[in-house]
Amino acid sequence: MSIIKLSAIDSTNSFLRDMIANGVVADYTVVATQNQTKGRGQMGTVWNSEEGKNLMFSVFKDLSKHEVVYPFYISMAVSLAILKSLKGLNVPNLSIKWPNDILSANNKVCGVLIENVIKNKLESTIIGVGLNVNQTNFKGLPKASSLKKITGVQYNVDEVLHDIIGNIKFYSEMLEAENYKAVKDAYEANLFRKNKPSTFKNAEGVMFSGFIKGVSKYGKLMVLLEDEIIEKFDLKQITLMY
Incomplete structure (x- = not known):
């Protein structure tokens, strides 16, 4: 695993996409930044973050040797990976708000943007993650929160990053082993407001x-x-x- 750390970048997803266009990128290459000036979310939304306080990173996942028939399973696996890491940090009342926002109670702490690279088939995917870690001021964003705001704990951002990547590998290997039902069942079991x-x-x-x-x-x-x-x-x- 290679981690590229940048002090500032417009978008870690865009940086990885440029790397792919310019040559071969190793599986699980990670690009992380302390300041993302043009972070993107689902449906063109903007992800804003205070410099140095949160996790903003993208992971390259090579899919050339593993056929993914239903790409949404990647999103489910990533959501479960983040959820597993946050549960390990004792963040309470966690759930997944469809398709892949992570909530604590009703507050959003993490967003995911997955961009697939398709040539003749699905060749690879870029997994972009924005996790509010130590930021506590979310002016104008009443539904946003962070790990520190919820638990009162100051976190080591690098340790959280490594744990999430390890869990992304764990769930990616489940997909490679074709344990699709287990992934889908776990995802649905953690869906926000399911059956309510x-x-x-x-x-x-x-x-x-x-x-x-x-x-x-x-x-x-x-x-x-x-x-x-x-x-x-x-x-x-x-x-x-x-």
Whole structure:
């Protein structure tokens, strides 16, 4: 495993993508930075972070020798890896908010952005992680929090990084061994608001109620609606209001 540490960069995902374009990148190459000026999240959102207080990194995962039929399993595996690390740090009330935000109670502590590299097939993936570790001020972000804000503990950021990478390897090996059901079952068992009455908003802004039942192998959220029909939604179709 190679870790490239940068004092500042626009985006660790973009840095890794440029590395891939310019040559061969070793499996589990990690790019980490103390200051990410243009961090990105799901659906084009921006990830802001105080310099030096949080974890902002990307991991290159070579998939050329392992066919991934359903790419969402990568997202599930990464979510479980982060969850396992945070449980080891005694962070309470952890869950995964579909598709791959990590929450403590109702507060977001971590976001993940996965960008697949596809040529003739899925060749590799870039796993971008933004984890709030020691930052405690989140002005204008009422649903954001950090490990320190929740537990009161000051964490060694490098130690947390190494632990997460180790757990990403652990769950990646589960996928390579084709233990797909175990990964999916564990992911669904930790889904935020699973089997609880929840309110959603569709792409047209219409609010409706339902129960999260799980995810499809393609990563769509399965919601039980009032007419007892389970409907599947992708990320652009639905927002969980909580």
